Amino acid sequence: MNCELKRLQQSILKFSHFGKSENGGVTRLTLTQPDVDARTQLIQMMEEINLRVSIDDLGNIYGTYEGKEDLPPIILGSHGDSVEKGGNFDGILGILGAYEVVKVLHENQIRLRHPIVVADFTNEEGVRFGPAMFCSGVLAGVYEEQKIFFTKDRKGITFQSALEQSGFNGLVENRLKDGTAYLELHIEQGPVLEALNKNIGVVEGIVGMNCLEIIVRGQSNHAGTTPMQMRKDPLMAATHLIDRLNDFLRKVDEELVFTIGQFDIFPNLHTVIPDQVKFTFDVRHKSEDIIKKAMTIVEQEINNVEEKTGCAIFRRVLWERETVIFDNSIVDSVETSTTALGYSYKRMYSGAGHDAQFLAKMMPTGMIFVPSKEGKSHCEEEYTSIDSCTNGVNVLLQTVLDLDKKLN
Ligand SMILES: [Zn+2]
Missing domain, CATH: 3.30.70.360 (Alpha-Beta Plaits)
Known part of the structure; x- marks a missing residue:
């Protein structure tokens, strides 16, 4: 059971239109119209496969694929916002990859023991509202939420009013509270995997x-x-x-x-x-x-x-x-899944920050990297081949299947 390359390619292409910039990148700042359009599209896709959609008061979107047992969910996610003139892969690949995993399970009529949640975390880049990753940061208790809601963008619009205007101001009780594991597929955003000719980065933590x-x-x-x-x-x-x-x-x-x-x-x-x-x-x-x-x-x-x-x-x-060290059992599971799929890999640390660093405070967490062409990211030239993206999603899927068996 593997993910479908063509379908993944189409969904990456579809989302590249939300905030498309002149030279083929995207500018999709938090809760601006392109972000709202992307969110609306994501929710529509979630509903197509009957995920239970909920939105919390931070605008984080969760699509739940119910499990067979009453267990805390395995969460797969990343962010849908971009930097100004960013690329088509940073963040969004992790969401579309997570969606593809659930789509494959749905198609094959497989219910896992755990519910699987596809998550889109608001404002990871921190470009429109600083600091970066502040919505996962609030979930993890790192940031004071009252400060966050009154943070203003350059035009003086508060995060709170941007949420209200966008219609993505959900309920505080929908916030992610606990989980069995969090997994984030992301582009490496650096040159190491390409230089070493490795398919996958098994991420051990964040420097x-x-x-x-x-x-x-x-x-x-x-x-x-x-x-x-x-x-x-x-x-x-x-x-x-x-x-x-x-x-x-x-x-x-x-x-x-x-x-x-x-x-x-x-x-x-x-x-x-x-x-x-x-x-x-x-x-x-x-x-x-x-x-x-x-x-x-x-x-x-x-x-x-x-x-x-x-x-x-x-x-x-x-x-x-501080350096964030990911949970050993999750990192090992990513490694085992990568090996089982026959992909080459490198165990590595992330030099960039990710929502995963805050989720790691809440539950066992791991990340999967795929190579970035010439190490470029946060620019319009950012590129990861569809084969590499597909490899990453396959590792994500295998890891979910593995963790679903092992963890309670
Ligand atoms: Zn990112």
């Missing part, structure tokens, strides 16, 4: 991260009249710091990744020595010890550069996440 905001303050002055040795230039200090961090952190561990994704310079005028620069410094690794080691180096280098340049350097933690 921890630490994101600092670093502010370097110097002294503004005239770009023409101030001799070099009399300057306190925060940009020069910042680049010196970054250069040293690049040297030292690369030696810590080859799996350590660090990024300066945001950089601002003030006042940003060509005739003025800046008085301040501000940038983010994001460090990720699966081992807390390695992250700690990296942060110690960051501290040391900040002190060194302060001393050397006379600029004041301030830092604060913007965002941190």
